[in-house]
């Protein structure tokens with residue numbers, strides 16, 4: 001029988017991608033920016049809802065970098081960041097020569113902890129520096145505690161950059177993730193819920209931010225006939241070909257969310273019989289998750305039925321799984337920076353595993369996955 005590799009997170013095509021790309025080629029719009037880019041931005045704006053201004057860029061990482069620039073983050077400034085995340089959330093802080101201040105997770109959404117956040121802000125202010133921005137992440141498609149986190153940020157008037165790279169299609173109290181902060185970030189990397197092969201977007205709540213983001217993303221050209229530059233420029237705009245892929249992908253965004261949530265139901269069914277395993281579930285109805293990745297914690301003290309052995313058992317059957325993100329404050333590159341918290345994120349990392357969650361999983365794939373998991377826990 002077919003034993004092809006089952007990946008952690010792959011997408012699928014709507015079939016329309018080729019048409020948009022062909023049209024761009026036929027019209028000789030092989031450029032950065034162009035009609036596909038404008039249309040892709042408009043479709044995203046319609047999807048995200050009123051008052052979202054979208055700038056399409058060449059990656060989610062570029063979007064975070066531009067968000068920091070737009071908020072005036074400079075050398076020596078401090079920026080707060082959730083520790084439990086992918087390094088791309090934090091790296092742009094270093095691009096600016098700024099100082100990351102990492103915050104632990106809370107148990108319920110695994111995202112930035114409101115209490116630790118407030119403790120950190122107070123302490124940084126006491127030490128003489130108010131943080132310039134907060135990067136909060138909707139990890140694995142699961143919304144962070146939006147009300148609590150934004151209440152703390154508002155109290156100290158610190159803007160939030162909402163890293164929604166993993167959470168396009170998720171929402172909180174009916175409002176789409178990516179639209180709560182002053183600036184939000186999306187990624188269309190190959191493993192995300194929709195892809196442009198490589199790409200990202202900056203979401204903002206004002207037209208001025210969008211115009212300024214395009215200015216920086218296209219080499220900061222002043223308004224002159226000759227090329228004149230008064231500010232540092234970047235080459236961060238999305239290409240018209242990539243945006244063609246994005247337009248094709250928009251047709252299946254909603255379908256992908258449904259498929260990923262079906263994957264979640266599939267795992268729920270398997271794990272309801274297995275006491276040692278806790279499948280991540282949202283806290284209550286306020287939280288709507290795309291379940292971009294399904295994640296589990298294995299609560300085994302001294303047993304060989306642990307996370308690493310399950311990973312190996314899956315790997316032996318050509319099925320990919322992966323530990324949760326290793327927290328940033330434990331990373332060699334970031335460990336010298338301030339950290340506020342205990343061991344919540346660290347324990348999640350030790351006990352957690354991400355399971356195959358692609359929009360392309362078939363019944364046959366799911367049966368293979370089920371077989372390995374149920375045998376392993378027998």
Ligand SMILES: *Cc1c(COP(=O)(O)O)cnc(C)c1O
Pocket residue numbers: 058059060061062085086088089137163165166186187188189199200
């Ligand atoms: C993927 C990802 C990014 C970066 O997006 P790229 O498009 O790969 O640059 C940022 N933050 C998080 C949480 C991500 O998962």
